[in-house]
Amino acid sequence: MKLSDEPVKKFLELQKQLPELLKSNGIKQVYVYKGIGMPKPTWERKRRTQTFSIPEMQDICDLINTGKTKLELNDSGS
Numbered sequence: 001m002k003l004s005d006e007p008v009k010k011f012l013e014l015q016k017q018l019p020e021l022l023k024s025n026g027i028k029q030v031y032v033y034k035g036i037g038m039p040k041p042t043w044e045r046k047r048r049t050q051t052f053s054i055p056e057m058q059d060i061c062d063l064i065n066t067g068k069t070k071l072e073l074n075d076s077g078s
Contacts, residue, residue: 011054011057012050015050015052015057016050018047018052019047027064029043029047031063032060034069035063036059036060036069036070037069037070037071038056
């Protein structure tokens, strides 16, 4: 059985492109890190080193796609 590394490559590419994607869509980084509940120093380190976890990237995508913070999404699911 072979495993495709394509999803991993796409995930890593998304992390690499994240700052430019935010900028090109007029989204401020402060909006994102506050919206997902991440401290600024952690955001800056993870952005610089491209080490966001899968759940963190999901939170970022959810925020950008829905305009709802992590807290708002959790509250609406209750």
